[in-house]
Amino acid sequence: MADTLTVTDNRTGKTYEVPITDGAIRALDLRQVRTGPDDFGLLAYDPAFMNTASTRSAITFIDGDRGVLWYRGYPIEQLAERSTYLEVAYLLIHGELPTEKALADWTWQVTHHTWVHENVKKFMDGFHHDAHPMSMLISAVAALSTFYPDARVNRDAGHRALQVHRLIAKMPTLTAFAYRHTLGRPCVYPDNDLSYAGNFLNMVFRTADAKYAPPPALERALDVLFILHADHEQNCSTNAMRSVASSGVDPYSAVAAAAAALYGPLHGGANEAVLKMLRSIGSPARIPDFIRQVKTGEARLMGFGHRVYKNYDPRARIIKGVADAVFAATQPSPLLPVALELERIALQDDYFVTRKLYPNVDFYSGLIYDAMGFPVEMFPALFAIPRTAGWLAQWLEMLGDPEQKIARPRQVYTGPDRRDFVPMERRA
Numbered sequence: 176m177a178d179t180l181t182v183t184d185n186r187t188g189k190t191y192e193v194p195i196t197d198g199a200i201r202a203l204d205l206r207q208v209r210t211g212p213d214d215f216g217l218l219a220y221d222p223a224f225m226n227t228a229s230t231r232s233a234i235t236f237i238d239g240d241r242g243v244l245w246y247r248g249y250p251i252e253q254l255a256e257r258s259t260y261l262e263v264a265y266l267l268i269h270g271e272l273p274t275e276k277a278l279a280d281w282t283w284q285v286t287h288h289t290w291v292h293e294n295v296k297k298f299m300d301g302f303h304h305d306a307h308p309m310s311m312l313i314s315a316v317a318a319l320s321t322f323y324p325d326a327r328v329n330r331d332a333g334h335r336a337l338q339v340h341r342l343i344a345k346m347p348t349l350t351a352f353a354y355r356h357t358l359g360r361p362c363v364y365p366d367n368d369l370s371y372a373g374n375f376l377n378m379v380f381r382t383a384d385a386k387y388a389p390p391p392a393l394e395r396a397l398d399v400l401f402i403l404h405a406d407h408e409q410n411c412s413t414n415a416m417r418s419v420a421s422s423g424v425d426p427y428s429a430v431a432a433a434a435a436a437l438y439g440p441l442h443g444g445a446n447e448a449v450l451k452m453l454r455s456i457g458s459p460a461r462i463p464d465f466i467r468q469v470k471t472g473e474a475r476l477m478g479f480g481h482r483v484y485k486n487y488d489p490r491a492r493i494i495k496g497v498a499d500a501v502f503a504a505t506q507p508s509p510l511l512p513v514a515l516e517l518e519r520i521a522l523q524d525d526y527f528v529t530r531k532l533y534p535n536v537d538f539y540s541g542l543i544y545d546a547m548g549f550p551v552e553m554f555p556a557l558f559a560i561p562r563t564a565g566w567l568a569q570w571l572e573m574l575g576d577p578e579q580k581i582a583r584p585r586q587v588y589t590g591p592d593r594r595d596f597v598p599m600e601r602r603a
């Protein structure tokens with residue numbers, strides 16, 4: 176049995192044999208399918224990349240039908256239970272779990288790049304008091320490229336590693352500074368004695384105390400949420416990261432583009448949308464009416480459905496456990512009964528069952544962030560912080576991939592045929 180695909184072009188009667196490697200054909204192999212010398216060749220038309228692999232990647236594996244997620248081969252459940260975010264970030268970037276010494280070096284590097292130039296505070300001050308923290312974060316991370324212009328020219332491994340340390344270290348600082356600006360409170364500087372998640376809680380929540388002690392349950396919960404959000408193969412924002420960075424731009428600009436993609440309500444903005452949806456439903460009694468609206472297309476059940484998972488999102492299962500731990504340490508969210516009942520009804524309803532719509536990672540994460548004291552506007556930024564490790568792992572992989580070039584899709588032109596310019600007085 177040959178690993179090939181035989182294609183017959185019924186326009187010409189010609190037959191072509193195309194190799195199949197790892198379950199894929201190369202779209203460029205279709206170019207030979209032509210009706211004549213003037214024909215450009217057959218294109219694969221795939222709006223929204225529904226069936227197109229844009230890269231070979233060794234970072235993250237998802238089996239959407241079985242609800243499986245691995246980082247570098249390690250199941251997400253094991254990492255969430257036994258690892259820390261910084262260890263997982265190392266794994267994503269370097270491909271292997273760190274030794275004790277490697278983890279200590281990595282943690283030291285990330286911890287000692289958390290400070291940002293004082294001028295960052297000045298331009299943060301220029302934003303309106305009610306500016307969305309994610310908009311501020313996107314702008315601030317883009318602005319980091321002005322502080323590190325060397326990142327545009329230096330491409331060796333040492334410089335890349337430096338940008339990786341800086342970006343993973345500074346995303347929490349920028350996010351916390353943006354948040355404090357919306358409150359009109361002074362920025363809190365990083366505390367190098369604290370863990371990655373603990374320091375972030377410190378920069379966000381510390382008030383008059385000289386030293387902030389993060390509540391252990393919240394610190395661990397946030398770290399697990401960071402692990403769950405660290406990478407997710409070729410999603411919308413990762414595709415933006417790779418596509419923008421393929422032009423050779425510096426990683427700060429590319430991370431800003433990726434963060435901008437993440438901001439949308441169909442992607443990283445979904446947990447914000449979930450909380451707003453739960454608040455608008457208000458009580459379990461109003462769920463049937465809401466479900467009716469979803470079925471008639473007037474509303475969308477946010478936090479449900481996924482382009483890849485056609486089964487329970489494995490991250491959603493882990494998140495339910497995290498939610499229990501956080502609610503035990505805080506006030507149980509009054510919206511929890513609405514969420515639980517909504518999930519119960521949706522999982523039985525034919526509309527959702529036949530479309531294989533299951534809760535995704537965002538269905539419960541918003542409730543947890545809410546219980547921790549984060550306002551909804553912070554949710555997309557809480558996603559961008561951990562996803563930075565994934566974006567950077569994908570960036571490094573792309574730079575080392577000899578098959579990659581500047582990303583530049585083709586199109587099927589549907590506009591008018593060639594026509595001559597019409598002077599103003601003759602236009603209808």
Ligand code: ACO
Nearest residue numbers: 441442443445469475476477478479480481482530535537
């Ligand atoms: N509520 C109601 N109906 C839905 C939902 C939903 N949440 N999601 C999909 N559907 C329906 C669609 O209307 C469509 O129905 P149809 O066949 O009758 O037209 C069918 O299910 C297939 O949906 P598509 O939109 O084609 O699926 P796609 O893969 O393009 O979309 C997406 C995936 C964007 C995640 C979608 O499920 C959605 O909008 N969900 C809500 C937003 C959300 O939770 N996003 C977070 C995703 S996870 C993340 O980014 C971290």
